[in-house]
Amino acid sequence: xxxxxxxxxxxxxxxxxxxxxxxxxxxxxxxxxxxxxxxxxxxxxxxxxxxxxxxxxxxxxxxxxxxxxxxxxxxxxxxxxxxxxxxxxxxxxxxxxxxxxxxxxxxxxxxxxxxxxxxxxxxxxxxxxxxxxxxxxxxxxxxxxxxxxxxxxxxxxxxxxxxxxxxxxxxxxxxxxxxxxxxxxxxxxxxxxxxxxxxxxxxxxxxxxxxxxxxxxxxxxxxxxxxxxxxxxxxxxxxxxxxxxxxxxxxxxxxxxxxxxxxxxxxxxxxxxxxxxxxxxxxxxxxxxxxxxxxxxxxxxxxxxxxxxxxxxxxxxxxxxxxxxxxxxxxxxxxxxxxxxxxxxxxxxxxxxxxxxxxxxxxxxxxxxxxxxxxxxxxxxxxxxxxxxxxxxxxxxxxxxxxxxxxxxxxxxxxxxxxxxxxxxxxxxxxxxxxxxxxxxxxxxxxxxxxxxxxxxxxxxxxxxxxxxxxxxxxxxxxxxxxxxxxxxxxxxxxxxxxxxxxxxxxxxxxxxxxxxxxxxxxxxxxxxxxxxxxxxxxxxxxxxxxxxxxxxxxxxxxxxxxxxxxxxxxxxxxxxx
Amino acid sequence: xxxxxxxxxxxxxxxxxxxxxxxxxxxxxxxxxxxxxxxxxxxxxxxxxxxxxxxxxxxxxxxxxxxxxxxxxxxxxxxxxxxxxxxxxxxxxxxxxxxxxxxxxxxxxxxxxxxxxxxxxxxxxxxxxxxxxxxxxxxxxxxxxxxxxxxxxxxxxxxxxxxxxxxxxxxxxxxxxxxxxxxxxxxxxxxxxxxxxxxxxxxxxxxxxxxxxxxxxxxxxxxxxxxxxxxxxxxxxxxxxxxxxxxxxxxxxxxxxxxxxxxxxxxxxxxxxxxxxxxxxxxxxxxxxxxxxxxxxxxxxxxxxxxxxxxxxxxx
Numbered sequence: 001x002x003x004x005x006x007x008x009x010x011x012x013x014x015x016x017x018x019x020x021x022x023x024x025x026x027x028x029x030x031x032x033x034x035x036x037x038x039x040x041x042x043x044x045x046x047x048x049x050x051x052x053x054x055x056x057x058x059x060x061x062x063x064x065x066x067x068x069x070x071x072x073x074x075x076x077x078x079x080x081x082x083x084x085x086x087x088x089x090x091x092x093x094x095x096x097x098x099x100x101x102x103x104x105x106x107x108x109x110x111x112x113x114x115x116x117x118x119x120x121x122x123x124x125x126x127x128x129x130x131x132x133x134x135x136x137x138x139x140x141x142x143x144x145x146x147x148x149x150x151x152x153x154x155x156x157x158x159x160x161x162x163x164x165x166x167x168x169x170x171x172x173x174x175x176x177x178x179x180x181x182x183x184x185x186x187x188x189x190x191x192x193x194x195x196x197x198x199x200x201x202x203x204x205x206x207x208x209x210x211x212x213x214x215x216x217x218x219x220x221x222x223x224x225x226x227x228x229x230x231x232x233x234x235x236x237x238x239x240x241x242x243x244x245x246x247x248x249x250x251x252x253x254x255x256x257x258x259x260x261x262x263x264x265x266x267x268x269x270x271x272x273x274x275x276x277x278x279x280x281x282x283x284x285x286x287x288x289x290x291x292x293x294x295x296x297x298x299x300x301x302x303x304x305x306x307x308x309x310x311x312x313x314x315x316x317x318x319x320x321x322x323x324x325x326x327x328x329x330x331x332x333x334x335x336x337x338x339x340x341x342x343x344x345x346x347x348x349x350x351x352x353x354x355x356x357x358x359x360x361x362x363x364x365x366x367x368x369x370x371x372x373x374x375x376x377x378x379x380x381x382x383x384x385x386x387x388x389x390x391x392x393x394x395x396x397x398x399x400x401x402x403x404x405x406x407x408x409x410x411x412x413x414x415x416x417x418x419x420x421x422x423x424x425x426x427x428x429x430x431x432x433x434x435x436x437x438x439x440x441x442x443x444x445x446x447x448x449x450x451x452x453x454x455x456x457x458x459x460x461x462x463x464x465x466x467x468x469x470x471x472x473x474x475x476x477x478x479x480x481x482x483x484x485x486x487x488x489x490x491x492x493x494x495x496x497x498x499x500x501x502x503x504x505x506x507x508x509x510x511x512x513x514x515x516x517x518x519x520x521x522x523x524x525x526x527x528x529x530x531x532x533x534x535x536x537x538x539x540x541x542x543x544x545x546x547x548x549x550x551x552x553x554x555x556x557x558x559x560x561x562x563x564x565x566x567x568x569x570x571x572x573x574x575x576x577x578x
Numbered sequence: 579x580x581x582x583x584x585x586x587x588x589x590x591x592x593x594x595x596x597x598x599x600x601x602x603x604x605x606x607x608x609x610x611x612x613x614x615x616x617x618x619x620x621x622x623x624x625x626x627x628x629x630x631x632x633x634x635x636x637x638x639x640x641x642x643x644x645x646x647x648x649x650x651x652x653x654x655x656x657x658x659x660x661x662x663x664x665x666x667x668x669x670x671x672x673x674x675x676x677x678x679x680x681x682x683x684x685x686x687x688x689x690x691x692x693x694x695x696x697x698x699x700x701x702x703x704x705x706x707x708x709x710x711x712x713x714x715x716x717x718x719x720x721x722x723x724x725x726x727x728x729x730x731x732x733x734x735x736x737x738x739x740x741x742x743x744x745x746x747x748x749x750x751x752x753x754x755x756x757x758x759x760x761x762x763x764x765x766x767x768x769x770x771x772x773x774x775x776x777x778x779x780x781x782x783x784x785x786x787x788x789x790x791x792x793x794x795x796x797x798x799x800x801x802x803x804x805x806x807x808x809x810x811x812x813x814x815x816x817x818x819x820x821x822x823x824x825x826x827x828x829x830x831x832x833x834x835x836x837x838x839x840x841x842x843x844x845x846x847x848x849x850x851x852x853x854x855x856x857x858x859x860x861x862x863x864x865x866x867x868x869x870x871x872x873x874x875x876x877x878x879x880x881x882x883x884x885x886x887x888x889x890x891x892x893x894x
Binding site: 097098100101106107108109180182185239241257258259260294295296297298300301304305307308309310459460461462463465466467468469479495497499 | 660662671727731741743837840
C-alpha cells in the first residue's frame, strides 16, 4: 500500500513520467483500471485565471446528460505544477500529413479531428470521465416514450463570421451531416425529423428510442460540428472551402495553405463555458495567440523538429523514436492511456472465413502479447480482453477465456472441425502503418505454426483501401479501432457495413438494445453480450491496447492536465513558457 | 540557330503528349482508389461510391482519357482530387520552392566543383588532390536524404543554428528564407558537386596535356591565365552536359529532400499525390518535370555554341 501511495504522490507531483509510472505500476501489479483511475486523478483543474476569451457566457450546466450516470463521479481535480498562465505565442504542431480539407462532416481523418475541433464545436462533448456533457447544447431532455429528444441551446454563442448560433444552424448542420457522414447515416435510421422549436431549441423526433443520441452528436472524429446555416446553404453536400471553415470554437482559421501550414488565431468573440476544464468539456481559455499545424510526413524530420525546438507537439511518434530521443530535458514525452487497440479483422462476407469455426480457430492460434512486442515494444502496449478501452465505463473482461489463447493445438483441432482444406488465407496489410504490418507478420507465423496456409500481401494504403472494398480479394487484415467513449460509436459494433461485415442476427439484436435501452444497467448488460458474441462469433481477433504517446515540448504547460488525447488534444487552457 | 531552337521547342509538344498519355495510363492502371483514400477506412462503401461518382472516377477509362486529353490541349489540367483546387494553381504555388532550391543547389554545386576539379587536376596526386577526391566520392556515395538528416542533427538539433525544416517565402523574409534553405541546398548539392568535381578534374587532365596548352606555356603566358582561359574553357564542354544531367537529377532529388526538410515544393507534391492517388496532379507534375528536362537540355545545347565556337546547329 505504501508503494501505491508513493506512486500516487509521484503522479500528482508530475515529477515522474507516466511511462516510468506505468512500468513501475506493472511491477507493483496494478491493473489497467487502477492506472486509469490514477490517470483521472492526475488531471487537474486549470489554474484560476480569467478566461481571455471575450464575453463570458452565462454559467451553463455541464452535468451528465439524461440517462447517462457517471461511473466514477466527477473529475478529480488536483493542483497543478504548471505555474501561472501566460498569454501569447504561437504553438507549432507537426502533423503526419496534409488533411484533405477541414470539412469534418465529409472526412473523418485524424489530422482533421486534431485541427478541426479547435475551430468547431459540437452540441455535446466528453468530460474528464468520458461522460457525455453539453457543449453548445444547454441541456438534454427526453420524453417518457423516448421518442422526442429536446435540446436547448446556449444563447449568445457567436460564429467566427459574427452571426449568433441559433437552432436553424444546428438543424442545417445536422441535416447535412446526416446525409454525408457515416455516423449521421447511422442516426438517420432512428430519426423521423429534426425541427427548430424556437431560436434556441431543437427537437429530434425519433422512430424508436435512441439513448446514445447525445454521444452520437458529441465531439469525435467525423462528428457533428455546428456551422452557420448561411454557409451550409452555399455548399449543400459539397465540401466546404477554406473561406467557409467557420465554427464557434476558440480559434478561427487565418490561413490554409495545403502542404505548407494551417494557421489558427484566437477568436476574440468566443463565448465559452465557465465550468472548470475537464477532458474536452468546460472552460476553453485561449491563452495561445495562434496555433500552426505543419504537415510533416517524414517521421525522423518530425522528431528532429521537436528536438530542435521548431515544434511543440507531434501528432504522432513511434515508440522506437521515443527510445532514440532518450531523456531530453527540453522535451516532455508522456505515455498516456490507450488510444486504440489492434485488431485482426476477418472477412465474414465471402470466402473461407465465413465459417465461424475457422474464425474461432484463428482466434485460438493468436498469441496477442507477441504481436504487441512486435508492433510496439515493451512498455508501449497492454494486453486486455475488453473491446472497449479501460478508461471508459464500458470496459469488461467478459469472454477473456477466449483472449490471447496462443494455442496452436486447439487451433488445429478447430480448423479440422471447420473442414479447412489448406486453402490459402490472405492477410492484407501495409507498411505505411508499421504497427499493423508488424502485427500481421507475427500473426502469419503463428497461423502457419497452427497449420494454416497463410499469404501476407503487403501494399500501399491506397491499394489496401481498394482491395478491402472487394470481398473476394481478402480473408484477413490488420487494423486498429480508435478510442470511442461509447460502443455505439464503433462502426463494427453498431452497423453491418464496417470492414469484415460482421452481421449476425444476435449481434444486430444486441446492438439495437445497446442503442435503445434507457436503463444504464441494461445497456451495460447488452454491451457485455456483444463482447461475448465478439469472442464466440469471432469476427475479429482483438490484439493489444496501444498506449498513447504525447510528444510535447517542455515549454507547453498545463496541457496534460486539461485535455484528453484519445480524440486528439485541444490546446486550450495551455500556454507556452517563455 | 533560331530555326533550330524553334524546331526543338515544337518537338516539346509531342514529347509532352506522349509523356502525358503514358502517365495517365499508368496511374489509372495501378490499384488504389482516391475516394477511399480521401474518406478514410471508416467511410461506408456507399460514401466511397458517392464520392467516386462526384469525382467522375466511375466513368470508363476511355471517357476519362478523352476528357483529360482535350482539356490538356487547352492547357487545362483539371482540379486536384485531394486539394480541391485547380492543378495549375497547386503547381504554381510549389514552383518557387523547388525552383529556388534547384537553383541554389546547382549554383553551389558548380561553385564547389569547378575550383575543386581544377585544383585537383593541377595538383594531381598531391595530398590536396586526394582529399578533394575523397570529398567528391563521398558526395556521390552518400544518399542525399541521409546526408540531410545528418545536417539536421548537427545544425538544428545539436547546435541549434538553423531551423530543422520548413519554408519561408523569399518575399516574406529573405533572411529567414536563406536560413531555411541552407541545409536543403547543402544536401541536394553535395552529390552533384562530387560528380561534377570528378568530371572537371578528368577533363582538365585531358586538356592539360594537349598541344595548345603546351603552346600557351611556350608563349610565356602565366600559369593562371593558361589554366583559366585555355584549359578550363575547353574542359567545360563535357562539364556542361553533366550540369544539365545534374539539374535533372536535382529535380528528382528534390522529391526526397523536400520531404526530409518539409519544403512544400513540386517534388513533395508529386510524392504525396502518388500516395493519395491524386491523378490530375501526378499527370500534370510529371509533364512539367518532363518539360523542364527538355528545356534544360535545349539550353545546354545552345550554351555549347557559346563555349565552343566549332559547334554549329542547322544552317547557321
